[in-house]
Amino acid sequence: MEPHISTQNAWVEFPIFDAKSRSLKKAFLGKAGGTIGRNASNVVVIEALRDITLSLKMGDRVGLVGHNGAGKSTLLRLLSGIYEPTRGSATVTGRVAPVFDLGVGMDPEISGFENIIIRGLFLGQTRKQMMAKVDEIADFTELGEYLSMPLRTYSTGMRVRLAMGVVTSIDPEILLLDEGIGAVDAEFMKKARTRLQDLVARSGILVFASHSNEFLAQLCDTAMWIDHGTVRMAGEIEDVVRAYEGEDAARHVREVIDEHDRWDTPGA
Incomplete structure (x- = not known):
């Protein structure tokens, strides 16, 4: 349909x-x-x-x-x-892919890498699909070692980078x-x-x-x-x-x- x-x-x-x-x-x-x-x-x-x-x-x-x-x-x-x-x-x-309210579906207590998976699941993707995209999304965000740190340590701009990387990776x-x-x-x-x-x-x-x-x-x-x-x-x-x-x-x-x-x- x-x-x-x-x-x-x-x-x-x-x-x-x-x-x-x-x-x-x-x-x-x-x-x-x-x-x-x-x-x-x-x-x-x-x-x-x-x-x-x-x-x-x-x-x-x-x-x-x-x-x-x-x-x-x-x-x-x-x-x-x-x-x-x-x-x-x-x-x-x-x-639907909503590119606004970018923090929805993300957990401040887990790492950037883990949030890539969680946010992707929130947008209807499978864990396997998101695992295949992790490296490409990481490169786009330019967050480097911060991706291994909890989201609560990120600035607002860093959170936007991460969320935008995820939401723009899907079809x-x-x-x-x-x-x-x-x-x-x-x-x-x-x-x-x-x-x-x-x-x-x-x-x-x-x-x-x-x-x-x-x-x-x-x-x-x-x-x-x-x-x-x-x-x-x-x-x-x-x-x-x-x-x-x-x-x-x-x-x-x-x-x-x-x-x-x-x-x-x-x-x-």
């Missing part, structure tokens, strides 16, 4: 039981985006996603644009199964990617981007949240503008970026797409 993603009028809401707590409201809004409302039980909630309907099939490459807190990361978590819709439905068929049917994973130096991120591009090429469906229009144009065919938890617009990347950021940004996207097409054309 080919990979497929479908949501129908999906909402994601987070209840706030102490409606008088301004700081709590602010914290939830900053974490999940969306707006404040009330659900059917009259409980005050953060409406992180509202009425999301989409259908993605094999070969689709969708970029998510929108301001911080708009709901892009929440949508990725909905599609990964981390969040369940509080209203509506979300159905995902296929092996996903559905790739959910949030470029805002940061916490690594620029030189390693350049190396990681090349590896991410290879991962995208191996995936069946891509949903990619990024603030880099250039990277979106290189990896995606279409885009969605997420605004306050809703899909404000969906369509060709150039058109969506024009609506979201203006003509100059759209022109740059067109230049990147044209350059990318030239590289992909035989004899160009």
Whole structure:
């Protein structure tokens, strides 16, 4: 069965039981985006996603644009199964590789080598498959002797390197990617981007949240503008970026797409 993603009028809401707590409201809004409302039980909630309907099939490459807190990361978590819709439905068929929340499935008390196996099992791989990939992943991370040490001794950047090495080693049917994973130096991120591009090429469906229009144009065919938890617009990347950021940004996207097409054309 080919990979497929479908949501129908999906909402994601987070209840706030102490409606008088301004700081709590602010914290939830900053974490999940969306707006404040009330659900059917009259409980005050953060409406992180509202009425999301989409259908993605094999070969689709969708970029998510929108301001911080708009709901892009929440949508990725909905599609990964981390969040369940509080209203509506979300159905995902296929092996999912979430390249965000990179620490999920890792144990701070065991070594980097052991975490490579554990994280791979968490992503649906077998122990045999991960054992065959350990050396290649170790080389990519450039962590050297630290791989024999407990994960709790790692800096945030080192943990990102390890987790990214594992998640980009598999062949996903559905790739959910949030470029805002940061916490690594620029030189390693350049190396990681090349590896991410290879991962995208191996995936069946891509949903990619990024603030880099250039990277979106290189990896995606279409885009969605997420605004306050809703899909404000969906369509060709150039058109969506024009609506979201203006003509100059759209022109740059067109230049990147044209350059990318030239590289992909035989004899160009």
